[in-house]
Amino acid sequence: MNVLIVEDDLRIAEINRRFVEKVPGYKVIGIATDQAQAQEQLEILRPDLVMLDIFFPDMNGLDLLRYIKEHHRETDVIMITASKEVGTVEDALRSGVFDFIVKPLVFERFQKTLLRFQEYRGKLDRLKTERVQIEQEEIDRLLHSQGEKKDSYLPKGIDTLTLEKITGVIAAERVGLTAEAVGRQIGVSRSTARRYLEFLVSKDQVTADLSYGDVGRPERVYRGVYSG
Known part of the structure; x- marks a missing residue:
């Protein structure tokens, strides 16, 4: 220089x-x-x-x-x-x-x-x-982010690659998925998938509703936010 x-x-x-x-x-x-x-x-x-x-x-x-x-x-x-x-x-x-x-x-x-x-x-x-x-x-x-790590804008426990995979799974499935179903698709645990999904909910990129099945407690079902 x-x-x-x-x-x-x-x-x-x-x-x-x-x-x-x-x-x-x-x-x-x-x-x-x-x-x-x-x-x-x-x-x-x-x-x-x-x-x-x-x-x-x-x-x-x-x-x-x-x-x-x-x-x-x-x-x-x-x-x-x-x-x-x-x-x-x-x-x-x-x-x-x-x-x-x-x-x-x-x-x-x-x-x-x-x-x-x-x-x-x-x-x-x-x-x-x-x-x-x-x-973008x-x-x-x-x-x-000059001088900072690539993922420094994300909270602890959230990395870019996993976040992109989960975002892609949700975007491809309009009927909604549980954290367990998302985890199976990308090969992570239910708790890990839920952590990422709740992060996306906090950013208004995903919505969450309760699904009441025949047996057991209700589960949270996640859907992407779509325009139009």
């Missing part, structure tokens, strides 16, 4: 450079201290990532952020600034900044962002070379 640092304080710029190059896979290819230098180096160097301050004698870093988003769409931006105003943070986020880090820079926090960005760009580049369209789950991981 090639990085351009845009910072008018050369001492701070050097600290940022050292921090960047402590993270494997990153290289600082330029340092700009004003608007003219920043725009020139953006045009010549085409960096993957810009480390951008807000306060400059001749410009506002938020204006440069919007310039980058308009003219250099392949370049991402991380704000590194002493500004803590809510309006400034909101403006940066709405303008498409990847992250917003408040000075003084803490390396552990900074490293976490660079690793997350590296993972994000790697996934995005692979998807662009492999296909034209993208599935992949979009969710790009937007929300």
Whole structure:
């Protein structure tokens, strides 16, 4: 990842450079201290990532952020600034900044962002070379789960593969199934199937009704939620 640092304080710029190059896979290819230098180096160097301050004698870093988003769409931006105003943070986020880090820079926090960005760009580049369209789950991981496990958005005891199997069984059977019947079809216990089915009920993807048979206690019968 090639990085351009845009910072008018050369001492701070050097600290940022050292921090960047402590993270494997990153290289600082330029340092700009004003608007003219920043725009020139953006045009010549085409960096993957810009480390951008807000306060400059001749410009506002938020204006440069919007310039980058308009003219250099392949370049991402991380704000590194002493500004803590809510309006400034909101403006940066709405303008498409990847992250917003408040000075003084803490390396552990900074490293976490660079690793997350590296993972994000790697996934995005692979998807662009492999296909034209993208599935919702992949979009969710790009937007929300950089640096997290694939199943981190699911509660403990629920994994994606089993959940997909149970969802498929319910979707294929409109008359309704008990947890025991679902478990038999996918090869899990009744209690496991019920745990997944109740999770789907909590997400309004499955409904549950009581079925009163001739013998024994009533059983819960699960059906998919269908539109139309």
